[in-house]
Amino acid sequence: MITRLTKRNVDAIVPGDRAVIAYDQDLKGFGLRVAITGRWSWFVEYRPGAGGRRVLKKRMYFGSPEFTPEEARQAAKEMLASVALGGDPAAERKQEREAETFRDFAERYLKEEAKAKLKPGTVANYRIAIRKHAAPEIGSTKLNRITTAQIAQLHKKVGETKPMTANRVMECISSIFRYAATCNLVPVGHNPTQGIRAFREQRRERFLNSEELARLGETIREAETVGIPFNTDPKNPKSKHTPKNGSIQIDAHTAAALRLLILTGARLREILDLRWEFVDYQRGLLLLPDSKTGRKAIVLNGPALDVLRSLDQTGEWVIKSEGEDRPRADMNRPWRTISARAKLTDVRIHDLRHTHASIGAGAGLGLPIIGRLLGHTQAATPLRYAHLDSDPLVRASNLIGNKISVAMGDGFNKPRSADQKARHPR
Incomplete structure (x- = not known):
């Protein structure tokens, strides 16, 4: 049927024993399907792309039964105009329905x-x-x-x-x-983050002074021996995290991780992901195959070497976790406990790395040396596994490590037991 799809003409269509298809005589491609139940379904028919008889015609239904003929005609005009410009409304609708959240x-x-x-x-x-x-x-x-x-x-x-x-x-x-x-899910160049200016970031620099280092060293020793007194939450005295003996203790590996962080200036994940195979006692290095800045060598000073030698070399990871097959996830809980006990409430664990660098600067070491110890990629002569001239770095690292060790009151250079000598000969 071809007729002008006005309200009067559409209302006059009588449903039969099969659906009735009516095309509009004024707007080519615009039509209406009236089901045997009398339900209206508006549609457009078109040939996508360049068109032509060789291109299969598509029919796309749109709108709702409540659409008036005038509303449907306007929507059809817009869709057919899009087709004239190379669009494919049916394909776009399919893509929209299949689009991922x-x-x-x-x-x-x-x-x-x-x-x-x-x-x-x-x-x-x-x-x-x-x-x-x-x-x-x-x-x-x-x-x-x-x-x-x-x-x-x-x-x-x-x-x-x-x-x-x-x-x-x-x-x-x-x-x-x-x-x-x-993945062709959005147009190339479409990125809704474009044009959004980042907030100004003020890098936070926090260094521990000698008095704070002393409190930190004392607290670590307390935590790994007698334990830190636990302050029960008065609102929840039966909390599942309440220690049975009234104190919080850390194991030797947790204490070692904290000491290695400040003695080496390494990043947290560089210590927690450390494997024994990366430790080179002979040259005094941690040879990391990967880090935030790529392949890296960390110089081990005397106190740091003694910390490593104090640990039992069992398993794959230097810092043991509850799961033998994976490294430790984080140090959040022990650090909160220790920093609070040492009254370092504004100190992040990353500030131990800043402190390592600040002690080197205070000792008169040049910025290039400090940069190389920390593994900064912008250093003029970055550390490499081959051609590693580490003598100046070893002297610098020992200077920093010894100062930290003295400030924290740790006796890393105390005589070693026969068992330690057998496990880790100098």
């Missing part, structure tokens, strides 16, 4: 892209950024529907209390959209 694609990104190309620590941080910040706000939104305004609101919300975290969340989302473009 941000939460689903973010998980796909972590598995397919991030895991293969980023360091494990970065992947872990991205996973936290997605779970804690991005997913609660935009997780259920289709990827191709996320707007810059939504991302800007997310950035502002997180940045009100954690500006640096907000910037890292933006970096994560930007990476996800770059990968989405390579």
Whole structure:
């Protein structure tokens, strides 16, 4: 049937024993299907792409039964105009229905892209950024529907209390959209994080003075021997985390991790992921095949070597965890306990690395030497496994390590037992 699809003409269509198809006489490709039940279904018919008789015609239904003929005609005009410009409304609708939500694609990104190309620590941080910040706000939104305004609101919300975290969340989302473009899920160049200015970041520098180092050393010794008195929460005296003996103790590996962090200036994951095979006692080095800055060698001073020699060399990892087949996840709980006991409430565990560097600077060591000890990539002559001129670094590391050891009151140079000598000869 060909007729002008007005309200009067449409109302006059009588359903039969099969569906009735009516085409509009004025707008080519616009039509109506009336089912045997009398239900209306508006549609457009077109040939996608360049068109022509060789291209199969597509029919796409749209709107709702409540659409008036005037509303349906206007929608059909817009869709057919899009076809004239090379569009394919049916394909676009299919793509829209099949589009992944941000939460689903973010998980796909972590598995397919991030895991293969980023360091494990970065992947872990991205996973936290997605779970804690991005997913609660935009997780259920289709990827191709996320707007810059939504991302800007997310950035502002997180940045009100954690500006640096907000910037890292933006970096994560930007990476996800770059990968989405390579998967043809969004147009190339489409990234709703573009144009959002990062919050200004003021790097926090906190160094421990000699008095604070003394308190830290004393607290570590207390924690690994008699234990730190536990202050029971009066609101929950039967908390499952309440120690039975009324004190909190740390094992030798936890204490060693804390001492190695400040004695070497290493990053937390460099110590927690340390394997015994990376320890070179003969040359006094930790030979790390990978780190935040790539392959790296960390110089071991005398006190640091003594800390390593004090540990039982069993298993794969230097710092043991509850699971034998994996490294320790973090040091959050013991550090909170020890820093609170030592009255270092504003000190992060990363500040131990800053303290290592500050002691070297205070001892008159040059910045290039300190940079090389910390493994900074911008150092003029970075550490390499081959051609490693470590003598000046060993002297510098020993100077720093001995100063820290004295300040903390640790007797790392005390005579070793026969068992220690047998396990780790000098």
